[in-house]
Amino acid sequence: MDIQGVLSRGLLPLVAAFGLVAVSAPAAAWEPTKPVEFVIPAGTGGGADQMARLIQGIVAKHNLMKQPLIPVNKSGGAGAEGFLEVKAAKGDAHKIIITLSNLFTTPMATGVPFNWKDLTPVAMLSLDNFVLWVNAEDPYKTPKEYLDAVKKGGPNSFKMGGTGSKQEDQIITVAIEKAAGVKFTYIPFKGGGAVATQLVGKHINSSVNNPIEAVAQWRAGKLRALCVFDDQRMPYKNKVTDTQSWNDIPTCKEAGIPMDYVMLRGIFMPAGVAPDVVNFYVDLFNKVRATPEWKKFMEDGAFNQTFMTGKAYADWVAKAETLHRDLMKEAGFLAKP
Amino acid sequence: MEEINALMHGFSVALTPFNLMLMAIGIILGVLIGVLPGLGGANGIAILLPLTFTMPPTSAVIMLSCIYWGALFGGAITSILFNIPGEPWSVATTFDGYPMAQQGKAGEALTTAFTSSFIGALFAVVMITFLAPLVAKFALQFGPPEFFSVFFLTFCSFIGMGKEPPFKIIAAMMLGFGLAAVGIDTVTGQLRLIFGWHELMRGFDFLIAVIGLFGIGEILLSMEEGLSFQGRSARINTRIVIETWKKLPKFWVTSLRSCVIGCWMGITPGGATPASFMSYGIAKRMSPDGNKFGSGVPEGIVAPETAAHAAGTAALLPMLSLGIPGSPTAAVLLGGLLIWGLQPGPLLFVEQKDFVWGLIASMYLGNIVGLIIVLTCVPLFAAILRIPFSIVAPVIIVICAIGAYTVNNAMLDIWFMLLFGVLGYAFKKLSYPLAPLVLALVLGDQAEDAFRQAMLISQGDVRIFFSNWLVGSIMGLGVLMLVWPLIGRGMAALRGRAA
């Protein structure tokens, strides 16, 4: 274990959390007076849903909040439904929403009248990684070997599977195509689990699944991880397969694909809420992050545990929005006005 | 045998008083969830999942899977009593179950449904116990063309069997396909058929349509008979279970066929809903009493219930052994496994023997516990029909509204439910068939997705649907099912000439 990593990732926020508690407790801080609705702009069983329900479980188990936290799935229209609802609930202190990249991609691709600026940013919980996977029976050991084969095979002969259309997986695919000068046939499926299975069954040639979606097949030796799309390697050094840890997977940059992409797993709430309401939730998520269950979940899913709040978070989101707009514009995914 | 030993070990894990208690609680909660339309198995488990974080994983999964069995059992209750399918896979159960209840045979219908469910589940569990690794590989063979072929087969085995005017059948089915297309297109991400109305983005959920068409539509129809109507004369007989059991063995062929269809659809993973429709359609085609289907014959309950339960159970196998959820409920359970710190996938059977075999043992026990609980309640359920209509009707409408809301947490859906109710009333009176509409709505977009994914793979070459033995033979079987009525007629004509 990397002691400094533990300190900075685990203890510091913990200290910060206690600090906040100590400071805010005497001032009769705001607390929820009724159940808090936790909107999930995705279906049951997906990545965001899992994380939200884990948080609900942690909050209940460790008694972190007097009122219950109640997850509600509003997945319609690639999540637009959930976002529109939170947008409409201006000033509601009892509603929070967990986001994924569809915070940016859905309004851009469909033209639904919604932007993250309609919400109050609360906290970035983590960043989700993407890994380039191929079937373990295929001969490609490095990203370069694979992409050379794709180039040699000619345009559209290799199939990249992903979740949804004009969303993060397809954006990454287009970015790879640009960076490596190749052309895939992108095949959209409804969920990450289905994509991993299709890859094991060799119905597609590669995927950009999140670690948690493909880890089971990786451990079983059915899939091979070629590279991760973060700008640094994943920090987890415990062996996951017989020979490899998450940390052994090179970044795509060092393997010669000049691009990176991570997905936001963050919390927002409706606009027009008081600062001490936001502080309450920031504090709550700090406590959640300090629990062993959360830490285990982060490691199992090889998440990037960057945590941000306040202005830093808002700035990050603004930057991510510009990045998505550029990527989607280049790919021709923006909705026609 | 290795499996037997492992299973015995599993029983020793599952058979603690604490776990047995969890099983009973799980079944009862599951039945409740299954009865309330909208709050399906997947939602129910997602809702109760966080409560299990404090339990050991084996106990937790026992309780959650029992909720799942309970929901499978419970879906049949409202289908039979009120023509409201609590779960998508119970739609086919209404076709004969509701007429039976109308004829005063609710107890018999319920017993048939529960018993068939049990047999289907048992068959699937036995298969899981002994064939797990072998069967799991089969699921990997399924890419988009194979999925499309399964949907094709489902449609082929179901259509062309109605007595309604053909143009009305086409219109109703196409309306179902049209409704299924509303919302975001999976393949291109484009918004379809919403005309700028963003609330329509979520599309028309199958359950909203079903609750309206079947449930509300039925209440409106009953109203024509007037309010004097004081409840059905539900014969309440505590020995109804035994009496029904005596009649069931003669349906063994249908039952066996439905078990096979169900297991196959659960593993592939086509799911319980297509399994129930396909099984009903094929039973109708194959059975000597086929033309009586729809008027209230027990065989019309045996076929869909057996298949749905076999599929629902078999769907857990790919989840455990491959990490692919075979159904939405399995997907939520899968999330649960991850949260408890277990990794589903090929290694689960090796690394977590206690857990896996405890779960499999609990499938046997849970279904037995479930069967006992629901069968003892049959007279109680049947007695609900005795409550006067002027109390039951508003309560059903309230429950339907709640169900419609909980599917997507959307107020607008309640309005749509009401509209579908009016449509269902008019359609029934003008003999537009509802079954093809519902089937098209539930499978339409999945079939289209699979078709277009296959087209992306083959770059627009339709020959992909006959490119290997698996997809080719399923497609062939579909075509055979489509022309079966013609063959039957031809055979009859030949026989007539010979005589």
Added chain:
Amino acid sequence: MEEKDSSAAAERPSGLSTRAAEIAIALFMMLLGGLVVYDSLRLGVRWLSDGPQAGYFPFYIGLFICISSAVTLVQAMLNKAAAKKIFVEWGQLKLVLMVLIPAALFVLGIQLIGIYVASAVYIAVFMIWLGKYGWLKSVVVGVAVSVTVFVAFEIWFKVLLYKGLYNPLALIGY
């Protein structure tokens, strides 16, 4: 599908004719079909090198709805017998509307004051007005159902149901 035998009411006095109902539904279906075709044309209805466009299938679906409904429409117009057959007697229609209109008001009530309160009121009113039950009994049943639902969903399953634009339960902290 069980069918209501519409010929059973052969001696009925007057009502909406089956022909009128057939024509109305067929026209309604044609309208829907037309909408589907219209939007499909926007989406693109061609078969490109990588398979059908988003509007390809919906286009034909819409077309089939229109064609089959047109056939039904023509059949209905030509069918003299259907003009005499009764779709629903006025008396029956009144009964149906006696359920349908309160149901619509109930849904409107949900929109305004939420599921719980609207349900209690709806069940009680339905029982008093149509069932001719006593006040006390009706109110007790209505409130009991509503409270059971509230406990089951809001407290037990922790599922939040719709509480309306003007949430009366805010008074008790929900």
